[in-house]
Amino acid sequence: xxxxxxxxxxxxxxxxxxxxxxxxxxxxxxxxxxxxxxxxxxxxxxxxxxxxxxxxxxxxxxxxxxxxxxxxxxxxxxxxxxxxxxxxxxxxxxxxxxxxxxxxxxxxxxxxxxxxxxxxxxxxxxxxxxxxxxxxxxxxxxxxxxxxxxxxxxxxxxxxxxxxxxxxxxxxxxxxxxxxxxxxxxxxxxxxxxxxxxxxxxxxxxxxxxxxxxxxxxxxxxxxxxxxxxxxxxxxxxxxxxxxxxxxxxxxxxxxxxxxxxxxxxxxxxxxxxxxxxxxxxxxxxxxxxxxxxxxxxxxxxxxxxxxxxxxxx
Ligand SMILES: [Zn+2]
Numbered sequence: 001x002x003x004x005x006x007x008x009x010x011x012x013x014x015x016x017x018x019x020x021x022x023x024x025x026x027x028x029x030x031x032x033x034x035x036x037x038x039x040x041x042x043x044x045x046x047x048x049x050x051x052x053x054x055x056x057x058x059x060x061x062x063x064x065x066x067x068x069x070x071x072x073x074x075x076x077x078x079x080x081x082x083x084x085x086x087x088x089x090x091x092x093x094x095x096x097x098x099x100x101x102x103x104x105x106x107x108x109x110x111x112x113x114x115x116x117x118x119x120x121x122x123x124x125x126x127x128x129x130x131x132x133x134x135x136x137x138x139x140x141x142x143x144x145x146x147x148x149x150x151x152x153x154x155x156x157x158x159x160x161x162x163x164x165x166x167x168x169x170x171x172x173x174x175x176x177x178x179x180x181x182x183x184x185x186x187x188x189x190x191x192x193x194x195x196x197x198x199x200x201x202x203x204x205x206x207x208x209x210x211x212x213x214x215x216x217x218x219x220x221x222x223x224x225x226x227x228x229x230x231x232x233x234x235x236x237x238x239x240x241x242x243x244x245x246x247x248x249x250x251x252x253x254x255x256x257x258x259x260x261x262x263x264x265x266x267x268x269x270x271x272x273x274x275x276x277x278x279x280x281x282x283x284x285x286x287x288x289x290x291x292x293x294x295x296x297x298x299x300x301x302x303x304x305x306x307x308x309x310x311x312x313x314x
Contacts (some may be wrong), residue, residue, distance in 0.1 A: 001041060001107065001109050001110060001111070001150060001295065001296060001298055002041050002043055002100065002103040002107065002110045002111075003031070003037050003042060003043065003100070003110070003111050003112070003113055003145060004042075004044075004095075004097070004099050004100045004110075004111070004112040004113065004114075005024075005028050005037075005042060005043075005044070005096070005098030005112075005113040005114075005170060006044055006045055006092045006096065007025070008027075008085070008088060008089055008092055009024040009089060009096075009113070009114045010022070010024050010089075011027050011083065011086050013080065015080075017080075017128075018079060018239070018276070019079070019128050020034040020275070020276060020277075020279075020280040020283050021280075022280035023174075023275065023280045023283045023284045023287065024114055026112065026283075027113055027172040027272070027280055027284040027287045027288060028113055030284050030285065030287060031047070031113070031291055032114060032294075034189060034292075036077055036288075036291050036292070036295050037291075038065075039250070043096070043099045043100065043103065043197055043227075044168055045090070045092050045093075045095035045096040045097060045098075045099050046095055047088055047091035047189065047229055048091040048092075048094035048098065048131075048136065048277060050062060050066075052094070052136055052139075052226075053091070053094065053138060055107050055139035055140060055143065056122055056125040056132055056135045056136045056139055056166060057120075057123070057131065057132075057136075057144075058115055058122050059124050060123060060162070061122070061123045061124060061125075061256060062137075063069050065082075065087055065090075065130070066087070066178070068082055068083075068084070068087070070082055071277050072221055073158075073171060074124060077124060077125065077126045078125040078126060078127075078128065078129070078130060079126070079128050079280065080130075081129055085130055085220040086130070087130075090117075090131045091131070092114075093112065093114040093115050093133055094106065094115075094131050094133040094136050094137070094160060095118065095132035096112040096113070096115060096133070096205065097112045097114075097115040097134060097136075097137045097227075097269065097271055098133075098136065098140055098141075099110040099112075100115075100269050100270075100271075100294045101137045101141055101227070101267075101269045102141075102146070104169050104225065104268055104269045105141075105225060105267050107176040107267075108110075108262075108267055108268070108298075108301075109258075109262075109268050109270075109271035109294055109297075109298060110268075110269055110270070111132070111271070111272075111291065111294070112269070112270070112271050112272070113272060114271070114272060114276070115133040115134065115271030115272065115273070116133070116134065116154075116156060116229040116230070116231060116271035116272055116273025117118075117129035117131060117132060117133050117134075117158075117162075117273075118132065118134065118154055118156065118158075118161070118163045118229060118273065119131065119158070119161055119162045119171040119185065119268070120132040120135075120162045120222055121162045121164035121166070122165075122166060126162075126185075126309040127158065127184060127185065128274075129162065131290045132162050132163060132166060133271065134152060134163060134227045134229065134269075134271060135162070135166045135167070137227070137229070137269070138150045138167075138173055138225075140153075140159070141225065142172070145203060145276070146180075146224075147172070147223075147224035147225045148174050148224055149174070149221070149222065149223045149224050150173045150174070150178065150223050150224065150225050150226070150229045151173075151174045151217065151221060151223035151225075151226045151227070151266075152167075152173065152174065152176060152177075152225060152229070153179055153214075153226060153227070153228045153229065153257055154175065154176060154177040154178070154179075154191075154202045154229040154231075155210075155228075155230060155231060155253065155257070156179065156229050156230075156231025156234075156272070156273040156274045157179055157183055157231060157233040157234045157238070157240070157241045157242070157243055158179055158180070158183055158184050158185065158231070158232060158240075158274060159177050159179040159183075159185055159188050159189070159190060159191070159196075160175060160177045160179075160191065160229065160235065161185045161187075161189040162189075163175055163187075163191075163196075164177060164189035164190055164191040165189040165190075166285045167192075167215045168189065168190055169185050169292070173192075174193070174217065174221045174223065175191040175192045176191060176192065176193045176195075176213065176217055177191040177193070177194050177195070178195040178197065178209065178213070179192075179195070179196060179197065179243065180196070180199065180208065180234075180242050180243055181196030181197060181198060181199055181244065182197075182199055183196070183240070183241070183242055184215070184240070190271075193213065193217065195209060195213060197209075197243060199242045199243070200242070200243065200244055201234075201243050201244065202243075202244040202245065202246070202249065203245055203246055203248070203249030203252070204249070205246075206234070206245060206249065206253070206254055207249065207253060207256065210253060210256055210257075210260075211256060211301070214257070214260045215260075216258070218260065223246070223266060224266075224267075225266070225267045225268075225269065226252075226261050226266050226268045226269070227267065227268075227269045227271065228257055228258075228261075228269065228270050228271070228290075228291040229271055229272060229273040230254065230257075230267055230270055230272060230287070231272070231273030231274040232250060232272075232273075232274070232275035232277070232283065232286035233273075233274045233275050233276055234250070234253075235247070235250055235275070235277065235286055237277060237278060238277060239276040239277070239278070240276045241276070243270055245261035245291070247286070250286060250289055251289050251292075251293060253302055254289055254290040254294075255293050255297070258290075258293055260298050262297055262301060270290055270291075272287050273289075275287055
């Protein structure tokens with residue numbers, strides 16, 4: 001399984017800043033130490049081409065980002081101070097998702113150890129998101145005729161409002177967002193399927209709903225690729241999440257999504273999206289669960305080589 005990662009995914013922020021930027025290198029080191037990511041599995045992305053970003057983002061917005069000319073209100077809305085390093089980081093992460101998507105189409109499963117910046121709209125960023133990596137990747141794959149239909153499974157606790165808006169009138173992309181109904185963003189956009197959860201929802205209710213909705217989605221929509229936003233902010237104790245998934249609940253969630261796709265032979269691109277545990281170490285630990293499950297599933301698929309329902313049979 002291939003992983004996109006770049007050391008410059010990390011950009012220093014002021015010490016009091018709420019965004020846990022340290023989670024990127026911490027997650028990478030954790031996966032490397034566990035033997036999940038080796039040298040041969042690594043994709044080091046370059047910065048996404050402006051030509052690709054234009055498939056989703058407006059010329060105005062891209063021009064302001066390039067020139068460092070966002071006004072104060074636009075920067076406040078993003079919630080992270082603009083810097084040349086942040087602009088570079090945003091483009092690296094978009095390319096990381098695009099390259100992971102290409103690898104997933106070849107191998108069945110791949111990941112970007114960043115991405116899932118689903119609050120970015122064509123003409124503005126918000127909620128710590130500058131560019132919408134998943135939307136750009138889908139548009140680039142469609143342009144290159146590598147896919148026609150895409151499914152976005154967004155389980156970050158916040159609604160994927162930017163992604164929903166971008167694909168609202170596009171039947172070739174199914175956007176599924178399961179999120180905290182009372183959480184940010186206050187004004188929700190329309191995904192193809194929105195499931196808004198009440199505060200405090202725990203493992204059983206969450207997993208029951210997830211299974212039911214995934215079954216219904218796959219009964220009516222056949223994608224060529226799946227983008228999974230595996231945000232870990234539904235975990236109990238998250239600073240922003242308001243839900244209460246246990247570590248085991250989160251593990252079962254990842255298994256449920258990956259098996260639902262794997263059993264149908266669908267390529268999956270994993271992006272990590274949000275997570276705001278009390279420490280960046282803990283956040284990285286929670287993010288690592290999806291990769292442990294992906295690794296385990298890949299091994300099970302290899303062991304079943306020859307079976308028609310596994311990624312390796314593709
Ligand atoms: Zn989130």
